[in-house]
Amino acid sequence: MSETLRHVLASESPRSAITVRGWVRTKRESKSCAFLEITDGSCFRGLQVVVDAALSSASLLPSILTGASVEVVGDLIASPAAGQKWELQASELRLLGEADASYPLQKKGHTPEFLRTIAHLRPRTNLFSNVFRVRSRMAYAVHRFFQERGFFYVHTPIITSSDCEGAGELFRVTTLKQGTPAKPEDDFFGRPTYLTVSGQLQGETFACALGNIYTFGPTFRAENSNTARHAAEFWMIEPEMAFCDLFADMTLAEENVKYLVDAMLSECSEELEFFGKFIDKELVNRLQQTLQKPFERISYTEAVDLLLKSGQTFEHPVVWGEGLQTEHERFIAEQHVRGPVTIYNYPKAIKPFYMRQNDDGKTVAAMDLLVPGIGEIIGGSQREERLDVLRAAMQHHGLSEEDYSWYVDLRRYGSVPHAGYGMGFERLLMFVTGVSNIRDVIPFARTPGHAAY
């Protein structure tokens, strides 16, 4: 490993005879010298390298094209050019790896659609290097948020024989050959297994032992949806807290979003400037507003009421007892509240079996956190901790108690009120970067028909 450009660019005084390595972003030549802008991905900014035409290794310049990798020895000096503190006066230039004219990233201005077809090269572009640096820092901020609060990180299983009822369509995992009439007993695990759609149920077992836990791992949906907001493989964050009710759950969700937005503003300023300039001019403003006041909280029943009274025409009718559609959610967050809003206490009939029933007999202690531009970014609930109520709900949903006996055990032995939520990590990234397609915030996106690499 050599010194990174981020480190070099942070130098406080001139330095002589340093060695830098990177890829050529641009080359400009004049009679007396050439200017190479090189980057090594460690930060958005590049370093300008000045190669005097009289230098013997200047003879390499004709074969150093955009995308080539180079090593340069030289003196770091104050740059006379605007907008950059330092430049490197080369004393020696070496070509590490050529990039000929077939290099697909010659020119700027490729469409995101084209760049998706070269997912192995697109992190070298301005947009995607910024996206993936942000993805890394946000992931770390997620861990910091929970670890600083004493939460334990739990790796819930990816391969599972449980299906977290109702969360979505499943991928099957098998070692059997397709087409053979083999039985599940012959399979690797001796039974049918799937890719997890959520670590919640297993996470609850750990919350009922360690108190406050979180998961952060890949989850899967085999749904044939080709939208800008759905992927078959995505990362989800799922905290689960013992001795916690719905309102404390909402409070944590709000703190979580604010912590991550604050991390974006304070730790990703270079990238944020880029996104604000080229992706979404309202981005910085929207993020700052997110931090300014408490998120509003509106019950589902109030939400239905305000939608009915809004005078708006919606494509889907607003009816108490049915799910809110994206158009409804966006109206509430973007037109009514004009900011993040948590909607809670949803109708029992449209929610999974594990959510805690409210005393009204009609609703459950569920909540969704909506943000402008994205819609739902978090969904959670208080879990049903009463053995008899859970059993009745399972029966109502046609679930066998045998299949979920371990889950029921949590209510049989030392049951406690507990609650949690799931945050889609990619949704969060779309919110903080302004990037509008989920395929562009995932290193190698998996969608119907697409699993290259």
Next chain:
Amino acid sequence: MSETLRHVLASESPRSAITVRGWVRTKRESKSCAFLEITDGSCFRGLQVVVDAALSSASLLPSILTGASVEVVGDLIASPAAGQKWELQASELRLLGEADASYPLQKKGHTPEFLRTIAHLRPRTNLFSNVFRVRSRMAYAVHRFFQERGFFYVHTPIITSSDCEGAGELFRVTTLKQGTPAKPEDDFFGRPTYLTVSGQLQGETFACALGNIYTFGPTFRAENSNTARHAAEFWMIEPEMAFCDLFADMTLAEENVKYLVDAMLSECSEELEFFGKFIDKELVNRLQQTLQKPFERISYTEAVDLLLKSGQTFEHPVVWGEGLQTEHERFIAEQHVRGPVTIYNYPKAIKPFYMRQNDDGKTVAAMDLLVPGIGEIIGGSQREERLDVLRAAMQHHGLSEEDYSWYVDLRRYGSVPHAGYGMGFERLLMFVTGVSNIRDVIPFARTPGHAAY
């Protein structure tokens, strides 16, 4: 969320009328009062609650058995008992959730084998709550190590159409019904897909854009091995560094192991004390010794030589050109070096196509880091960055360039020397806890025939 016991136990002075919640670990009764030791999983230590027999809620005591969940209001006072600073003088006791006599964790001293059959309850035991608190802190330490060094975290895909040649047997991922003669074209992704065995190849594409990156995610092996060191699903850490050779790779691996051992010693002292007492009396000593000096480095050829000269009888003969067996590795680490040791420059014929060929024509720039008691904890290499040499190696291994064209592109456009390694997270946990079976450091272990939960 309520205040955790870890927080309560760290109080600096007595406090009155606080509320605590937790599960009953033990109950002792005398004529005048009862002592409940309660824990909430936030730390290993419990809090002793003293319930005066005169208290009206003392009438609940007969139904408060081991495993029950309770809420107690009381005064935190200095404890007269040895070994604990505080105890709680209860003024009010509430039973949240009963645990009757069928609760499987009544008594201490269950075998690990039995506890694996109740993986949803075992995190409530001393051993497993300690293991999983350590797992969480070590995972966080992994992120800190890399983030502090400017590495970017990359989520390489879990579902993949590439098989990282030679790394192991694959699980297939499908939405087709077993037994039907459907074609791969009809499958969700339009082609056969698998669970990843390694994120390395995709990680290389990001290292060749962002410089220094790491992955930390689940990986899979469909191998029918029933050993204490193999699981079908496990978490792996895979850094990849641009502008890096084998020796810098070894140095990072050493720093990585030392950082994590240091985190174990300094951040998990309560848990470490438990492991040292009940699991492995040599543990603390071994961990401390790991930090004391540079890890030894021995070439494969030197290793073969010293094994041949050792006078030891091995089950597997020692032959230059064949892989080192566990008995050989353990002899070197435990008898010869008596500490961690890195073995490097392995025979080309036994290593995958992507490792960089050395000038001797016989070896590749590969390395394995061995630790006493475990054996291999890290395996890595410098990658072949020369286009022609890589192509020849692929041809030799019978790989189609078309299938790996994106991987070859990295050598076609701005190729750079780069290197990386993989660290098995569970192996690391076994090393720092002394726990000898991989099934006991994974929340819900997946092994042949086992995928409950």
